[in-house]
Amino acid sequence: MRKIILDVDTGTDDAVAIMMAGLHPELRLVACTTVNGNVPVGNCTDNTLRTLNLIGRDDVPVYEGLNQPIARLDFPVPRAMKKDVQVHMAELPFPPARSTKQTMSAPEFLVKAFAGEHRDAVLVPVGPLSNIAAAIKLDPNFVNNVSEVMIMGGAVDKSNITASAEFNIWADPEAAHVVFEAGFKKITLVPLDATHRALVSLDQCSAMRALGTPAGAAAAQVIEHRIKGYQTFQPTGILETAPVHDALCIAALVRPEVITTRHLNCVIETKGDYTIGRTVVDHEFRTKREPNCHVALDADRDLFVSILIETFGRSHQSV
Numbered sequence: 001m002r003k004i005i006l007d008v009d010t011g012t013d014d015a016v017a018i019m020m021a022g023l024h025p026e027l028r029l030v031a032c033t034t035v036n037g038n039v040p041v042g043n044c045t046d047n048t049l050r051t052l053n054l055i056g057r058d059d060v061p062v063y064e065g066l067n068q069p070i071a072r073l074d075f076p077v078p079r080a081m082k083k084d085v086q087v088h089m090a091e092l093p094f095p096p097a098r099s100t101k102q103t104m105s106a107p108e109f110l111v112k113a114f115a116g117e118h119r120d121a122v123l124v125p126v127g128p129l130s131n132i133a134a135a136i137k138l139d140p141n142f143v144n145n146v147s148e149v150m151i152m153g154g155a156v157d158k159s160n161i162t163a164s165a166e167f168n169i170w171a172d173p174e175a176a177h178v179v180f181e182a183g184f185k186k187i188t189l190v191p192l193d194a195t196h197r198a199l200v201s202l203d204q205c206s207a208m209r210a211l212g213t214p215a216g217a218a219a220a221q222v223i224e225h226r227i228k229g230y231q232t233f234q235p236t237g238i239l240e241t242a243p244v245h246d247a248l249c250i251a252a253l254v255r256p257e258v259i260t261t262r263h264l265n266c267v268i269e270t271k272g273d274y275t276i277g278r279t280v281v282d283h284e285f286r287t288k289r290e291p292n293c294h295v296a297l298d299a300d301r302d303l304f305v306s307i308l309i310e311t312f313g314r315s316h317q318s319v
Contacts, residue, residue, distance in 0.1 A: 001028040002253055003120055005113060007065070007106070008246070009037025009127030009168075010047035012222040015092055016308075017126055017246035018048060019215045022057040023314045026254045030118050033063045033106035037127035037171055039090045040079075041067045044127075047089075049097035055215050058099045065106030065131035069172035076170060076276050093221060107134035114145040122253060126152040126246035128168050133175035136182055148186045149179075152249045154266070154279030156297065158192040160234065162277065166192050169268060170277025177268040180292060187293035189266060190249050191279065194259050194296035198248050198304040199241035202227055208312050216312040244308075248299060251307045258303045259296035265289040
């Protein structure tokens, strides 16, 4: 079993990723940490607890993290003014949480976990990278203690928040800059270019619901909501489909062949009227900068969906 610590801004696609991580028999979900992102961090924490409780994973602790970017009072555009795809829910349509968050902050937990018994875990941030940057500031040796980071974020040829940027990187570009410059042993970046090659359809949601499990029904419900939002605000080009970004990271941990990567250099733009938050990926080797991450540029849609359906056919008791 691969141990993972999942850093989330839950969110609809985060909820699917959490359920995958909590139910797949080849993964051990050690903890979830939450961060300001798709919705404010308090809502992210509540949504995360609801999701874990829904699938019977009350045993997974949740640590709340930063409520704002590391160098800003808000996003590059204040949240109240942000024009975003309407695919996220401030409150997921799951039963109220039974469990509560831990008292330790997310950055403190991350430093402690990777310095101790969870040094062998994979760190999987699928929201803004604020908690990860804060952990580096708390303990510079944190970078050496983490063996692998799997990030959902960024874009090479696509974007979803500005003409240049993907939301997770744009939401805290200074944090992303810190993370990509820190020198982690291995970073895999799963950007929009890959997640939009692994779209999920309404028919596939029906197949998840037909599994008759809490996870299958919940995944179908939130993905259908995503499909409606994408169809209205950001059509994918394939009718009645949507990406489920964060879940592709979890799928890649158990079946690496679900994504196709290249070892490239990536830097984060932190200034610029039109380019703030852009992941500048040197995929044509125009610079002499050394590769610092494995960038997913393609994905196997059929394999991804089969992993979703196989995983959501399980309950916690059957894992």
